[in-house]
Amino acid sequence: MKIIILGCYAATPRTFNNPTSQVLEMRNRFFLIDCGEGTQVQLRKNKIKFSKINHIFISHLHGDHSFGLIGVITTFAMLGRETDLHVYGPKGIKELILTQLRLSGSYTSYNLYFHELESNESEVIFEDEKVIVKTIPLRHRVYTNGYLFQEKPKERKLNKEKAEQYGIDTCYYQNIKSGKDILLDDGQFIPNSDLTTDPEPPKSYAFCSDTIYKEDIVPIIKNVDVLYHESTFLEKDAQYTERTMHCTAKQAAAIALKANAKNLILGHYSTRYGSIEPFKTEAQEIFPNVHLADDGKEFEF
């Protein structure tokens, strides 16, 4: 599982700071999460092929999370994309994009599907044979969701040497990997445990931005491998969290601790701070495994 941070700063794009966008690579799927202004440029800079992106998840419609979307959608069309593109986001996102397409005389060369969200309960919004995605209802100045990406259990690992020793035909390998026992022609029974080992446990990633401190997300993200949680402010500026509906680094760490997350990635920093290091120091006072997101940074778990 790989997370590529395209941008992780709050409010406006600046010379060296990009607004929120990231790519999650999970079981060979590339999910684009949020799409602040300049996301298509950041995709190019980080050498992520546009054609790999088939699903875009937008947390909320504030500009620093969504103003890059029309650019991505129209550039994909200019490049002659033919593959379907799915966009998940708050109710209204379809009207927003279709209005922009219509008034600018633009169109897409591919099928564009919108999956509009309006529930305040966590729901499954994407599922295939390898990955499942659920919403994490957040509380912000506009309707907002985080997203929980979970790998499904992997196939068992086949011990080829053992299988060959027993003379098992390769056509049974797929059955063995899915957990089945084998009965040989001579009547010998071989339990699956003789032929396979446990796969790596499935991984999970929770993206939570933007939100006020919201403890009721804890059961949804319980035991997550990696939690990305916004930390717009440091505790010394905690007075701004109520009005802007954001969190401090300490609050993000408290959520990670209560959720028993294995790792916490901080991001969505206010650009009022000269350095982001104090975010890590503050969070580590209550949660040990803290990582700082930064534009262009990659994390592998």
Ligand SMILES: [Zn+2]
């Ligand atoms: Zn926001």
